[in-house]
Amino acid sequence: MNGLLIGRSAELRKLLRVLEIAGDGTAGVALLGGDAGIGKTRLVSELVAQARERGFNVLIGQCAELGDALPYLPLADALRGAGPALRAAIAERPVLEQLLPGGEIAPSTGLTQQRLFGSLLGLLGAVQPVLFVIEDLHWADRSTRDLLVFLSRMLQTERVCLVGTYRTDDLHRRHPLRSVLAELKRLPSVTSVEVGPMATEEISDYVATFGEMDGRELREIVHRADGNPFYAEELYAALSEGETFPDGLASLLMSRVELLSEPGQRVLRAAAVAGRRVEDMLLREVSALPLADFEEAVREIVSRGLMRVDGYGYAFRHALLQETVYTDLLPGERTRLHAAFAALLTSPAELAHHHLAGHDLAGALRASAEAGREAERLGAPAEAHRHYDQALSLWERVPDAAELARESRGDLAFRSAIMAADSGDNHRAVAQLRVLPPMSPVYERLSYYLAELGQDEAAVQAGDAAIETATTPAQLARALATTARSLAWTERHAEVAPLARRALEVARSAGVADAEISALIVLAMLSELEGDFTAAAARYEQAASHSSGDLAMDLRAQFARARLLYEQGELTRAAAATEPGIRTAEEAGLKWSTYGTDLRFLRFLIHYVAGEWDAAERLATTFGARVGTVPEAILSSFALFIEVGRGLPAAESRLDWLRPFWTSELATYMSRGMAAEDALWKGDPATAWEHIQACLAKLIPADPGNLRICATGLWALAELGRTDEADDLRRRARTAVAGPDGNRGPMGLEGRAWALRVEAEWSRVNGHHDVPLWQSVVDAFDYGFVYETARSRWRLAEAQLATGDRDAAQTTWTLARDAATALKATPLLSALDEFGRRARFTTPTAAGSLTARELEVLSLVAEGLTNREIAERLFIAQKTVSVHVSNILAKLDASTRTQAAATARSRHLIPDA
Template sequence: MLETAGDGTAGVALVGGDAGIGKTRLTCELVAQARERGFNVMIGQCAELGDALPYLPLADALRGADPTLRAAIAERPVLEQLLPGGESAPSSGLTQQRLFGSLLGLLAAVQPVLFVIEDLHWADRSTRDLLVFLSRMLQSERVCLVGTYRTDDLHRRHPLRSVLAELKRLPAVTAVDVGPMPSAEISDYVATFGDMDRRELSEIVSRADGNPFYAEELYAALSEGETLPDGLASLLMSRVEVLSEPGQRVLRAAAVAGRRVEDVLLRDVSGLPLADFEEAVREIVSRGLLRVDGYGYAFRHALLQEAVYTDLLPGERTRLHATFATRLTAPAELAHHHLAGHDLSGALTASAEAGRQAERLGAPAEAHRHYDQALSLWDRVPEAESLAGEGRAELALRSAIMAADSGDNHRAVNQLRALPQTSQVHERLAYYLAELGQDDAAVEAGEAAVETAQTPAELARALATSARALAWTDRHAEVAPRARRALEVARSAGVPDAEKGALISLALLSELDGDFSTAAARYEQATSRTSGILAMDLRAEFARARLLYEQGDLVEAASATDSGIRLAEENGLNWSTYGTDLRFLRFLIHYVAGEWDDAERVAGTFGARVGTVPEAILSSFALFVEVGRGLPAVGPRIDWLRPFWSNDLVTYMARGLAAEDALWKGDPTAAWEHVRACLSQLIPADPANLRICAVGLWALAELGRTDEADDLRERARTAVAGPDGKRGPMGLEGRAWALRVEAEWVRVQGRHDVALWQKVVEAFDYGFVYETARVRWRLAEAQLATGDRESAQATWILARDAADNLKAVPLASALEEFARRARFLTASTDGSLTARELEVLRLVADGLTNREIAERLYIAQKTVSVHVSNILGKLDASTRTQAAATARSRGLLTDQPA
């Protein structure tokens, strides 16, 4: 896996096995090999406190980073705040997505990387989410991600179980099950420990049962002259019990701290004088029970820590937890020790603060859990509001918002409904209900938010959210007045997020009414200032860029999209919803503008190995260029996407493009099956029908069938009209595809309508290079069929040049075949003149100047000059007149008969 990662194919390994079976030893060998190969290595470890400490293994890995990694981390403030002394920046929303995106950017910046996360069975929810994110997103990066976990700790309802089941279905993930060592192997392994007789070796091998750690402990006990008690826990404690009393005291305190503990903290909790403490620690380390770890100590194995902790008396355990609580400052650890020490007041205070800290760090699931823990203690603690630092309702609202941010909108809605119904509660309730598609309930909550607003800021946000909720109901007419009022209140009260939300709603209404200039102006206003809410800012950037694209202003659309992508990248939000949408749009702009090398580069980040519907949608976009260029990646990508064809958007793109691929490969029957499958999943009024109907008519023409052509044309006309016959104006591309359907329908009937095909060319010629070229192919066919041979060849040359520039091999091949059948003159007798040079030569012979030729061919005058120079050189002519005479003598200006 290291080798493939080094070559540019990311991989994930999930290493499972019983405690002590050798997972850590295996990863240590991997780490050593990675360093030999020049990999940057990051190692993070979960701990039993992992459920309380968000992103503990990531923080651990970042803290242990080498100088190269440190420099890259420093460029990413969201990651730097996880380090000791790091300060949490004020949240502007999407904190978790920013953290995930920043880590992905870090891994890409310092690749090749080996990132190891140990003891995933103790991972917190946010770390599990991070593992899933990286496993899905890592594709072509030179990154190897390894996670280890104990199989014997995964009870039936363990939260890691479902994560493992999900991840093991991903193509990039390899499951590694580490089982017991065979007797022969463990015998050889034990023999390396030191001198022992055959009986002792046999007993250790027999008792170890294939477990290397157990074998090591058995040998250590035997070498110290101890008897070998039954069971691993008894064996471990037998080695602890030989320590001096101060040594046992220090080790028990260390066990309460967890797998690791800092030197100063352990010394304080142990209560020993400095000299006695150091002597006790030296004894423990010399016996291999603790090892020195940075500024403190770590248990050699988690099983040893568990054995010592379990052996503590209840009162002893409680007192030690309480002592730790008096010396710690980290809220999550404080909450853990206060609860274990039965200090409910301290636990409530620490839980509330731990929730706020987790919220700032972008760990909403942990924040929600801490807030809920504080709320569960509320009635059992006097003066709870003073201890928590805020009222119960405020804390419960935070908990609900964090539940939604962690993806549980249903829980958020239930919690909000149980709270005092303030305007802020109603507004959030309306927002989450709209996200859940419960439009009527969302409208009701939005209206309640407006009615109960106590301040201008509350009113502005309530009006903006209410307008957004109304937009998806039959009360469409109420959206504009409510959004205008929201805009007015937001501006006077200085609430930029509500102002931006209102502007977006008003711009969308203008679009639907066909007033695109007003829509553009409102989107421009929305993007001209930040709202403080990143999701809102990205939404506005995407909406403006989308409108510019749909109106055919590809240059401005590209600029607007790049601006949105920069905002996403700067905040680690490349893989957020709008970050992804912006990259989709940038790909489409490259594709339409004929910048296919750039489009292919962007598509390379989409990945072919998919495991979810969003990934399949992302991957489907790459097919536009891959099919257009006839690349070998088409087949494997379609195979990966096949399981997701039940999704409408995946089917529209993947099967629609699979139909085109089949047509290029001469299989119209397969193409027609793909088209029928697409149409079965699209509602008739969906504009997406237009492209699919056009491809379907192409397939019917190849099959020589007219039986279903009328149905396709009618379906396309329904899509143009809309569900109620009142659709607003379509964008340029939609209008072009609608004309294309009409022209393809005529072609299916066996007729050649030159004027109609010319209209289709003009419709696509707003800048859609590939479709203009494809339609010129059909126009050239119609022109030739109606006897206009000169126009046909001129049209063919334009199409052929575009296909060559795009490296659109299937189209170029089709055009070559058409030229061969048409017996077009495509080069001079010695093959030296290109098709474009022949076209320029004809116009030179007609006496046109370079400027006139440039205007006729829609190319730059400088380009004409280059062509003329090439022609003179190839024909060995010194003047334009001599070149024309040479061309006539060779028959280069005479059309050959068809």
């Protein structure tokens, strides 16, 4: 009613604080709750105005009571209203563009919801800063709620402010938004803003801005409004129109509606059936008034402030008004109006809603089935499942149901089960599949979901049934591949290889690419377990070279190929192998999917192991520290490798965020293992030992993860001067090497190196200086693991000095120090310098003083390039190259370019030729 914002300064300050922090580069979320009419929209309007003044791109989407029927309605609404910069970015993301009017829904290639979420995250990151507002979350569909949770967790360093509003008085005990709000409000990145009734003085000041009134009228409005500004506005409007004050807001609203002419009331009642908003053409058709009468009626409604012009139609000034008018309709009147809208609409989801409300069961079944298929293509599995289930619930009450749905009941129920699983409800999917007719596709999916739930025996039984009931080669191929996967970790594992080979043969013959890839991955895994890494690599290569049309399967194959190369020490090839998968994941919006994330983890590890720590640190900054779930905690833990290794202050803050997730096995292993190393570098072996014990309590003795933990534990025991637990750690590590049955087979290069490190650390705890053993550790890590090679050389140098070989110790120490300097591994470098001072070693001048540009020039000198060729390669002057070469020769104490190259290689400043 007026442009002033009165009495909400505290709430606005909280919202602006989130906006300011987002503008500075730390994404934030604000959840704005309050009763209907309390002033949430007015606050948001002020926030939007200030955001635009600060240069923010603004997206505003509104949920509606049809939210459960229309997936991603507020997102589609926000994208429709996007400005030019956002529009251009949306056009580059087809998954988002299909939400716009006229957008074509592309055929699914799997993981559609994750692609949509990832694409939106990419959009928000591309057009920063952004204010994204989602209004009326109490009406949000399941997929929108999932999107809200995803963005709240994944937005980290983006300049994005996400705001959601909701009605507190609508949140009954079982409302689906309640659990979402409870989950999100635990996140430190989320600010909760509760908007309560205005104080008497504030509501008085607010009402006084409306217009002329005497003191008695002002006091009456303030008293009746009870701090609710919308109620106050309606009371003043009634007063201005000469009305008395009926009891209750609903009566007051209807008293204003009743002042309309009969055509005006007729149009308003039709608009209420449409929802909060309605298009002009639809409203005109349903109202069935002559054009002139319709326009006069709408003009009257708008002039009284009951509705406002909104784009190509009209919107109720407040949702409460629409709800009140709708509730006041007679049952028959409501049914007829719903049927009238259904006759004009084309959206399956809206049709389903209006047909059902209009008691047209046949129309509702037909529209629900089609709405389910559309939601499935859009990547809204929860809504698809809901629509399919609604169609199934009407099946027995509608003649010719299969013809109306355009598929059999069994097929529709099968699709419903798949969508239940895709929305995360495997239990619901299993329950639905178990009552379907016995068909191979049903059993195959049942086997897959049971295996996901850890019910291996039931999964194998379903897999056997899938094979027995297969009627086509395609069905048989998928049944065989899924059953082989289900059998892998059961007592029938001897059957896995024959089944997988048969699956591969049938899949290739029938041209079923997804089954072929699945079978190849299973066979490759078996080859790994048998120690035949050449065969495993070949099969992973075959799997990754295929495109199945199923993005999840394709990314799984890409990851498996790159992982094996990494574990075999083929770091350059492994790095190259991650690139296609990472690129596919980013282009498809699947950067945060399971395998999209795993591929980025792997790329980080390759950088870390290969000594490319600047690149590793850049990647680590994308692994958000503000975590709210176990998967996020595991992701965040990877960053600790570089943060602890370099002694960065961020490690301490990250560990604080991770502490609540130390009940998870993997999160404990990842983060507490690194917390132990951090404590050791800081001279606190007692705390390190506590972390080690906690890790060991989570790991089964045969888990290979024990090796690194046991090695770190022995380091802690050596610092504590305790030998009593050392034997237990070595015994546990040896069990991990042997495997649960003593027949694990050969380990990868890194695993073998850690096993040797355990033996060497055990020797050190017991006071031995075993030079050959520490040399074997160095040699084992020297396949390319720069940091661990340097750490092992530290201990080798200590052993060499203790056994009297001072020259060898000096050389080993120098190599370790050069590597630590190049890595900027401050804790290790400090330890090496302390050891060097005690040993009175001569500090080298080479590695520590070579600049990044000098290292670039040095690598090209080692390739045999002339100064002119180096200048052309680096786009610098030949004279500048000459200066760099002179500096390099001086720093390396070398007289020739060849000698400089040889010295650099011996100190691992550049790769070997």
